[in-house]
Amino acid sequence: MNYTIIVILGLLLFWFLYDLFQKKNAVIRNFPIVGRLRYFFIKLGPPIRQYLIASNRDELPFNRSQRNWIDDSSKLVNNYEGFGTDKDLYNPGHVFINPKMFPYVPPSGHVSNDDPYFLPCAKVFGLSKGRKNPFRPYSIVNISAMSYGSLSKTAQSALNKGAALAGCYHNTGEGGLSPYHQLGADVVFHIGTGYFGCGITGADGKRYFDFDTFKKLALDKYPGKIRAIEVKLSQGAKPGKGGVLPAKKNTKEIAAIRGVEPHTDVLSPNHHTAFSDVRTMVDFIEDLANKTGLPVGIKSAVGHLGYWKELAQIMKDEKKGPDFIVIDGGEGGTGAAPPSFADHVALPLVFGFSQVYQIFQKAGITKDIVFGASGKLGFPAEILKILTMGADFINIAREAMMSIGCIQSQECHTDHCPVGVATQNPRYYRGLDPTLKSVRFANYINTLRKETLQMTHACGYEHPTQMMMEDIDISCGDNNKTITALEAYGYENTPDDFEGLNSIRNCPYLGEIKTA
Numbered sequence: 001m002n003y004t005i006i007v008i009l010g011l012l013l014f015w016f017l018y019d020l021f022q023k024k025n026a027v028i029r030n031f032p033i034v035g036r037l038r039y040f041f042i043k044l045g046p047p048i049r050q051y052l053i054a055s056n057r058d059e060l061p062f063n064r065s066q067r068n069w070i071d072d073s074s075k076l077v078n079n080y081e082g083f084g085t086d087k088d089l090y091n092p093g094h095v096f097i098n099p100k101m102f103p104y105v106p107p108s109g110h111v112s113n114d115d116p117y118f119l120p121c122a123k124v125f126g127l128s129k130g131r132k133n134p135f136r137p138y139s140i141v142n143i144s145a146m147s148y149g150s151l152s153k154t155a156q157s158a159l160n161k162g163a164a165l166a167g168c169y170h171n172t173g174e175g176g177l178s179p180y181h182q183l184g185a186d187v188v189f190h191i192g193t194g195y196f197g198c199g200i201t202g203a204d205g206k207r208y209f210d211f212d213t214f215k216k217l218a219l220d221k222y223p224g225k226i227r228a229i230e231v232k233l234s235q236g237a238k239p240g241k242g243g244v245l246p247a248k249k250n251t252k253e254i255a256a257i258r259g260v261e262p263h264t265d266v267l268s269p270n271h272h273t274a275f276s277d278v279r280t281m282v283d284f285i286e287d288l289a290n291k292t293g294l295p296v297g298i299k300s301a302v303g304h305l306g307y308w309k310e311l312a313q314i315m316k317d318e319k320k321g322p323d324f325i326v327i328d329g330g331e332g333g334t335g336a337a338p339p340s341f342a343d344h345v346a347l348p349l350v351f352g353f354s355q356v357y358q359i360f361q362k363a364g365i366t367k368d369i370v371f372g373a374s375g376k377l378g379f380p381a382e383i384l385k386i387l388t389m390g391a392d393f394i395n396i397a398r399e400a401m402m403s404i405g406c407i408q409s410q411e412c413h414t415d416h417c418p419v420g421v422a423t424q425n426p427r428y429y430r431g432l433d434p435t436l437k438s439v440r441f442a443n444y445i446n447t448l449r450k451e452t453l454q455m456t457h458a459c460g461y462e463h464p465t466q467m468m469m470e471d472i473d474i475s476c477g478d479n480n481k482t483i484t485a486l487e488a489y490g491y492e493n494t495p496d497d498f499e500g501l502n503s504i505r506n507c508p509y510l511g512e513i514k515t516a
């Protein structure tokens with residue numbers, strides 16, 4: 001016993017002296033041992049606040065009410081709330097969807113009566129430009145770009161299988177087409193600045209797009225299931241910022257998927273080498289669409305508008321350019337980004353989207369483009385709002401992660417994701433069962449589409465694409481004052497040629513859903 005006490009005291013003395021003489025940390029040097037408590041409590045703060053202190057509507061990026069709604073929907077348990085809303089409806093910016101006195105009632109024989117989850121995109125990618133293989137997403141909600149590498153193999157497998165069950169497409173993210181993207185779902189191949197899975201490293205060490213590599217590593221691997229290509233210009237969380245795949249994460253498997261040397265640092269720069277301005281970007285897109293027959297789109301955050309105007313002019317004059325345009329809001333997620341970028345660079349979704357949409361509207365070409373949007377949209381009211389503003393479909397990333405178990409611990413950049421979603425460590429990802437979680441993801445998507453459709457019916461429409469800016473009011477704070485989205489954003493969306501859900505059900509370009 002005495003020996004134990006002597007050993008413990010000896011260790012404490014050693015620790016005390018170590019802290020006293022180290023020079024890296026002044027608090028610990030001035031308050032040996034005790035000073036370390038500061039860092040212990042800092043680490044403990046976020047979970048304590050999340051579990052014990054924060055109210056249902058307090059936290060960001062997603063508050064507890066939102067997380068619970070996704071979780072309950074994914075488990076098909078009761079996702080209602082009792083006793084009325086706990087949200088302050090008088091808060092500035094609060095969105096009100098305006099119901100009509102008489103809702104839309106699907107007539108007998110209408111698809112919504114048999115399948116309340118059927119909610120495809122009202123427009124077709126690539127149809128207006130006569131691409132060989134046009135594509136109409138089966139689902140208005142799809143999985144946004146997230147690479148195998150940022151998400152684990154079990155997470156990607158769960159999402160892909162779940163997407164097949166719900167009829168969503170699964171965007172590969174910039175890390176190329178992995179085996180976990182090929183489990184049944186429609187895929188959109190994402191081309192980033194590192195050209196992973198579609199490029200080569202030049203003698204100068206830079207990465208270049210290479211069609212033969214693209215064919216070998218992607219197109220030939222999943223024939224007929226890559227339905228479109230998305231060229232990423234930037235993402236909302238870190239526009240104009242490249243990334244590094246560190247040698248430690250660049251395993252043999254990941255290197256083979258991406259077509260790079262294993263166990264080396266691999267850079268994705270902040271710019272493309274395949275094009276350098278709007279003109280050459282349009283040429284690249286046309287070349288890609290001609291070679292593959294697939295619709296090609298772009299994904300971008302929004303800042304300066306000059307390049308957008310130039311793009312609209314070229315598209316109007318030459319009938320060339322992207323088949324779809326996805327606007328990613330500055331509030332968008334990422335595996336890892338510097339806070340200065342995540343907090344300040346790029347406009348939030350509604351401001352960025354409305355400005356870009358109006359540029360194409362002024363050029364009179366909105367009907368030729370399918371508009372996508374991403375940035376915390378995985379909730380029925382958010383979908384209705386952005387579709388009202390002119391979007392045709394939405395992509396979700398973090399909401400999809402939450403439906404398969406993400407608890408918003410915000411440790412994605414540490415490789416220590418406790419639920420195995422955003423990690424390459426088998427110690428953690430083995431805990432995520434892809435089969436069970438695929439069903440959870442599909443349940444969430446189905447609930448999301450069903451409730452979006454129910455709210456659409458309450459507004460008197462068959463499909464949310466028919467919503468107009470006067471169908472939405474925005475609170476301006478107290479004084480009982482709200483204004484319509486029309487007044488707030490100063491434009492009306494251009495109505496699409498919506499042909500009715502029954503007709504869309506027979507569309508030859510409709511994406512696939514896995515029926516049991």
Ligand SMILES: Cc1cc2nc3c(=O)[nH]c(=O)nc-3n(C[C@H](O)[C@H](O)[C@H](O)COP(=O)(O)O)c2cc1C
Pocket residue numbers: 144145146147150151173174175190192232234235236299328329331332333334335374375376377378395396397398399412422
């Ligand atoms: C883990 C993770 C990885 C991501 N990887 C990519 C990527 O490879 N390329 C990209 O354009 N966006 C990427 N994103 C951004 C998302 O695709 C999406 O645009 C953004 O998170 C907004 O959607 P959300 O609010 O539904 O999460 C990533 C996001 C997350 C959370």
Ligand code: SF4
Pocket residue numbers: 401405406407408409410411412413416417418419420421422
């Ligand atoms: S649980 Fe935490 S670390 Fe894992 S994906 Fe979610 S936020 Fe990232």
